[in-house]
Amino acid sequence: MARPLRIEFPGAVYHVTSRGNARSAIFEDDDDRHIFLNVLGQVVKRFNWLCHAYCLMDNHYHLLIETQDSNLSAGMRHLNGVYTQAYNRKHGKDGHVFKGRFKSVLVEKESHLIELCRYVVLNTVRAGIVEQPEQYRWSSYLPTIGKADVPAFLCTDWLLANFSSSLSESRRLYRRFVKEGMAASVSPWAKLAGQIILGTEEFIQNAKEMIGGRETIREIPRQQRHVGRPAAAEIFLLEAVADKQERNRLIRHAYGTYGYTLTEIAQALGVHYTTISKVINCGKK
Template sequence: MARQARKRSSTGIYHIMLRGIDRRNIFLDDKDKLQFVDRIIKAKQAAGFKLYGYCLMDNHVHLLIGESEEIGTSIKRITVGYVQWHNTKYGRTGHLFQNRFLSEPVEKESYLLNVLRYIHQNPVKAGIVKHAVNYPWSSYSQYKSAYQDKSSHIDEQLIKAYLSELDNFEEYMNALNDDECLDVEPVQKYTDAMLINIIQSQINADDLKDMPIAKRNKVIKELYQQTGTSVRQLARVLGIGKSIIERAVK
């Protein structure tokens, strides 16, 4: 079946989401996220697109971009170099991102603001931080800098046209809402106890430590993909180091 053509935006603004293939994490540490932000900035400088917002989560990325070229070309500018860098760092090969990124056109100013708020509140709704300003891997802090006339890699002028002062911006970005935008498919959340029960129904966790490395990694990767749990939680429940889990699921 042929792929459905992407909806074109009359404004040239798109909400983009990049996901890790097989739900894998595309960022395993802060240096990875820093490298990806650097790739965004370099692609922006090369292509001249407008960067209105972003948020880097462990296994997906949200971008809010005004195109200057075909949007797929801009995404390739960002991702190709990062994948090469990531694969070299972690000794892996092959795809890192799901082949077809998701996109939606942003046609109205009200939706533009909603999407930006949705992007900034991603780590809050995921329970990572209590306040969006405390998450270092989104464009929220870049907007704060721009409003304070400090250096920023965000194109803030369009948002400032609607939210002219920092107080207006912060009030809007932190307001309670029921925004529904492009997002990852919902993943079942397990408590540690629930996860332990699932694992024990399939294997004896104590046996993992005595398995040959290749077999152990295969079991860990299957559990990771089956449950959609985080590397941190899986390491905690299995009693195995986080670095071992990361190597197994990469």
């Protein structure tokens, strides 16, 4: 079974999602949502987290979590585990509520967290559940703009401080920022590196150094093991590939060092994948 790569350190920020097993609902009614938020509050307090935004959908949820200690995995096990017990007990069920392991993306706070706070609360608009984010009760949008009580676990100070030092003005500007996001055509995930990191080039390279040898662990998805790798097309643009020996060296480099598949390399060079296979196999002799 694939094992997602986790990069954990004090002060790390993550976009976290977890989906229902077999696409099933994880919230059957509002009482379930209340239970989940209560458990989330306990986890935030116990594991010393900051929660910057959340959105509860029918069969999954989104969280933006800042871990002041290196404990994302431990906290998520507790969150999903305790909620699963409560859900099964309430509905008389047994077994898994969530599908496999949770998914997380390491986020550079300074460059991308504000945008993701907007992205998270607009999930219901994109899904067609509501037309305006203020029409949905189960996200952090209403508490952040002052239209609902702020849960004890929700941290709105950092987000609002980015807009103004005045609370009323910062809420007004935040509302405008979210409204502008409804017309955005570019996904914040367009620059996602290796499925797990969102940030500047410097941030990605620093995160890559933290991986520390886990590139060889086969249970971790290939794209995550080789986070920060150059695009396949870039590898063959770095040097002239007219010389066949040089081309073959670059092919083996792309395959062995960066984990590109035969098909991906073939597409970058515009040749058949069997040609790439022959180069790789000859290099092993």
